[in-house]
Amino acid sequence: MSGIGVLREGPLHAAVKDLLASPGDRAEVKFGRFVIDLVRADGELVEVQTGGFSPLGPKLDALLDDHRMRIVHPVAARRRIVRVDAHGEVLSSRRSPLRGGVLDVFDRLVSFPSLLAHPNLTVEVLLCAEDHIRAPEAGRSRSGRRRRDPGERRLVEVVGSEVLSSPSDAAALLPPALVAAGAFTTRELSAALGCRMVLAQRVAYCLRGMEVLVDAGKRGRAPLHALARTALA
Structure with missing residues (x-):
C-alpha cells in the first residue's frame, strides 16, 4: 500500500521503519482518517518520528485511549557530514563533533510532557549512527549569510536505545x-x-x-x- 506516510517520509524514517518491522507486522495501515507507520502483530501502533512530536497530537488524541502506541524517535549519537555533487558522488566527508543522546527527546516532549503518564504510551529513543548527506557549500546570500543545505539523514546503524514508558x-x-x-x-x-x-x-x-x-x-x-x-x- 502506498499511503500518505510513504510519500512524505525521508530515508531515515523509511530505514528505521524497515528495521523495526517483524514478521506479522503491517506497514502504512489506514486507521480512520490516519495512516499508522507500523501496526505490530500484537496490536501496538508504532509511529516513527524524526522531527517534532506536535504533528502527532491529533493522532494521539484520537487513538491513544483505545490502543497501545509507541513513538520511536531516532537521535544521532554519531554523525558524519557527507558532501555530494549533483550526481551523488562524494566530494568530502567529516565527523561531526555534535553527539546526541537520550536527553534530546525532551526537545520533542515539550509538546505534551504529561502524556508520558498515559498507560498506553511508550516513547523509544533510538541512538543512531547517521550520515547527513548535503550538497556542496553554496557560498553566501546577498545579506552575507552562508547558504546551508539542510540535506537528509541516512541511517548507518543503531547503536543503542532507551525506552520511556512512564x-x-x-x-x-x-x-x-x-x-x-x-x-x-x-x-x-x-x-x-x-x-x-x-x-x-x-x-x-x-x-x-x-x-x-x-x-x-x-x-x-x-x-x-x-x-x-x-x-x-
Missing part, C-alpha cells in the same frame, strides 16, 4: 548525586547532565509536567526543583 523512567535519567543533594536550580541540572542550558530548561519543564519534579522555592532569583516523593514509585 514518568519514573524519565525520573531515572536524573543524576543520582543531584537528586540526593535535594533542591537544585536549572543551571545545576544543566551542569550535572552535561547539556546546554536550553535543553536543561526543557528537561525541567517536562519533568514538572510529569509531576516528577516539584517547586522547591528559590535560591536568590533562581527557581529550585526537587524530586517528587511519588516520582520513583
